Amino acid sequence: MTDVLLAEDDEAIAAPLSRALGREGYTVTVERTGPDALARALGGSFDLLILDLGLPGMDGLEVCRQIRASTAELAVLMLTARTDEVDFVVGLDAGADDYVSKPFRLAELMARVRALLRRRGPTAEDTPIEVGGLRLEPAARRVLLDGTEISLANKEYELLKILLDHAGQVVSRETILREVWGDVELRGSKTLDMHMSWLRRKIGDEGPVAERRIATVRGVGFRINTD
Template sequence: MTAVLLAEDDEAIATPLSRALGREGYTVTVAQTGPETLDMALGGTFSLLILDLGLPGIDGLEVCRQLRAKGSSLAVLMLTARTDEVDFVVGLDAGADDYVGKPFRLAELMARVRALMRRGGNADDSVVEVGDIRLEAAARRVLVGGTEIALANKEYELLKVLIDRAGEVVSRDVILHEVWGDADLRGSKTLDMHMSWLRRKIGDEGPVAERRIATVRGVGFRFNN
């Protein structure tokens, strides 16, 4: 069974969410503090961390930052009562793969969980090279100019969708479906935020005409080969 670490100190949220995850077939371990969450995430064999932003001891953002700094690729779904765009951006920058605001609909959250699990299980042995970017699927590793760069899971999946179709325009709906499993996110800023972070990490923030990832207005994006 797939193991999920739920970091949530509010029992009114943790208990029903644990039950819902159990009904979906996941085994759930609950952590109630930041330090406990960090220790368990680094020492366990979890496939997903559902991470509340407002944990005592160490907040969720710092837990996520420390996980990524230590090389963990554990999928992270952040929960937060803060829905300001700045907090959304900070959460993604800390290395979160997805972000759900409280109060949330349980059905929506479970759909996000399923999407993260699907993406996590789709590794293959292919190696793709386009220009100076090399993507090694089996190792989930990306090198730019021979130097390995650290990408969050969603950033990696976004790059893979584009680089697998290098030279083609990939629509926003296709990207949302393949990376997030939900084209209904088309009205949100999720894709644009992740694209911004991906461009920054691969050094693709120069003049528009010279960018590897071109924006095709009203349609989607194209990775130039």
Template structure:
């Protein structure tokens, strides 16, 4: 049974989330503070974490970063009332895989969780792919740029792998959502744009030109084979 940790300090919201998840067949634990979340994460090793960013004891972004260190393979979805895009990017950089802005519908939340849990395999079965200075080992899920290993979050790796496997070709937004998230993805695709933004910045941090990932207006994105 999939284990879910809900981190929410508002009792009515926390109770509603727990009831919905238990009804969906998940094994659920609840924490109301950042400290409690980290303690439970170490004890129960959840497969998935729902993390409210507005916690009473520790900033939610810091909790997210610490949870990612404790749970490198878990799916972390942040729940936030913060609507500024840079705040969402900070949470994604801290290790979150996705976010939902409050208020949200429980049906959308449950659909997203199912989508994330289904996406646990590499987008292609080839062992490796190389484009210029970039090399990806798809089975080991490692990325190298000119021999230096790049640290990426799971969705960032999946996104880069799809683009690199189709280097020089346009990959539509729909195809990226299908392959990186899920064919039955429920909700807006803004999370794709945020992940592309974060991925470009990380490539730049390792000396790769962020323009390698080109936006093709009205279509999607292309990883440039030559630049």
């Protein structure tokens, strides 16, 4: 599970952004002042800090500087209403990894979040995932079934990975289409269902419905069972 700290004092931004992050499977903690965000960041084990530049009590630049004085591991995505290039440079010099200017499109921000977490190097995304005899090794991009490697096509691998990343949770069809195919407009096609059928065949998951590793949650999406 990826833990995100959201430091934003504007409820009109914090609430929908927190919900969007939660829908993507991230665990979100919200802080509304600079000192509280700094204390939480230094005292927790977060993977990403989304940091508003204009926080009360201590601005985002100072929060970022103090965090970087303590750790280089936490990814920092800065939110700023300022549009001057100098401000962006100052933010990056303070230790931010990326920035998004307000107002922003939610889809763009979520894409920046995913890209930033990927490029931070070997993190939880590279850790092997093992559920019910299935083992996925992201660093080697291979899948083993009861210890034997199986061959999956690219989309089958990505489909299995998103389900394993959220093992025990329902992953909506829209989320799968966006993350695996990059196009939610495919929701009216049979693309996802065909690939799910091929994936099930390759992992030996075509038995009685009650015994399948991958459960279909009708009208919502799919869930990979953990027991």
